[in-house]
Amino acid sequence: MNILVINAGSSSLKYQLMDPDTQNVLAKGLCERIGIDGRLTHKIPARDAKYEFEIPMPTHAEAIQAVLDALLSPEHGVIQSVAEIDAVGHRVVHGGEAFASSVKIDDAVMASIEECIPLAPLHNPANITGITACQKVMPGVPMVAVFDTAFHQTMPSKAYIYELPYEYYEKDKVRRYGFHGTSHKYVSQRAAAMLGRPIEELKIITCHLGNGSSVTAVDGGRSVDTSMGFTPLAGLPMGTRSGDLDAGILEYLMNKYNYDIDQMLEILNKKSGMLGVSGVSSDFRDLGDAAAQGNKRAALAVDVFNYDVKKLIGAYAAAMGGVDAVVFTAGVGENSPAQRLEMTSGLEFMGIKMDPEANNVRGKEAVISAPDSRVKVLLIPTDEELMIAQDTARLVR
Ligand code: ADP
DSSP: OOEEEEEEOSSOEEEEEEETTTTEEEEEEEEEOTTTSOEEEEEEGGGTEEEEEEOOOSSHHHHHHHHHHHHHOTTTOSOSSGGGOOEEEEEESOOTTTOSSOEEOOHHHHHHHHHTGGGSTTTHHHHHHHHHHHHHHSTTOOEEEEETTGGGGGOOHHHHOOSSOTHHHHTTOOSOOOSOHHHHHHHHHHHHHHHTSOGGGOEEEEEEESSSEEEEEEETTEEEEESOOSSTTSSSOOSSOOOSOOTHHHHHHHHHHTOOHHHHHHHHHHSOHHHHHHSSOSOHHHHHHHHHTTOHHHHHHHHHHHHHHHHHHHHHHHHHTOOSEEEEEHHHHHHOHHHHHHHHTTOGGGTBOBOTTTTOOOSSOEEOBOTTOSBEEEEOOOOHHHHHHHHHHHHHO
């Protein structure tokens, strides 16, 4: 079975054609500058081949058409006809309270995704455009929506209610939703497989640490708390996002500098986090380099980040009444042995003991805790595309 996985952004579109059973990726790539001019990068892993094309893409429909043309091309294609694509799985950022799992797309589902636009004004419209473009270019092919928020819909109300006047929840749907759900779900399932135990009996803390970061408490396979909130601005500090802060700071800075809310949010979303504190970069590799050369603010930015991850590990162990495994994933989680050591240091009291040698590994599944560590610490590369493809296959079968 071949599933085409689509992740549509406002001016870009990532795709992967894969067999969810064998996990073989036939082709993958990226359309960029949609609505501007249009560029397609197309890769075929089996041939180690990479192609780049300039193709006009006034809308997402031309982008999807370009993807299909590339997949079907006699020179750089991997399939002979559209009929070889059994279904399309779409990543959708926000499913609100309407979707607690992936769904087959029909008119009612499209209407519900549209109703979630106010909750994700930047992301959902792009996802919808991607779906409509696919429906136009590939009529009759079944499509599935996989939501970033769905995995977290199992959180109990005590974890998702903000202590604001209750009408803002009832009327305006203001609550914690959480994001990166596909990744947290995938790595928690892999963790159970690696430990050879049923997920139903495990308490797992999954740390998705990349450019955007979140930590989730997964109890018995269900998300019971997560650090992102109503928006992906919440929780940990990130590449350019502040993460949690005292809302009183907004009043203070907005009054003092006469900012309107858009200017303030631009600062919180684009100029804060690692970039804001270091003044150097939003990229953890750059910060590591700068810190090694003595840049104290770069070191401080990373220190704050590591400390906040550690506090979440402690908090979620408390929330679940214990923890069997801690998982690190995404750019930083998969690639920074030094930060993993730092984030788990001092947690021996709760049964976490790292193995510095085993931890000296990047980008592949590994147990990185000591053999006598009561809590297992795991490195698991995330694979959101595979999770989307597997959910899609399950729903169309
Ligand atoms: P996104 O959230 O955009 O998907 P990723 O999960 O790819 O981001 O993570 C990107 C982050 O991972 C960047 O800050 C990058 O510096 C960091 N990263 C990648 N490799 C390393 C490394 N070897 N050491 C430290 N950080 C790394």
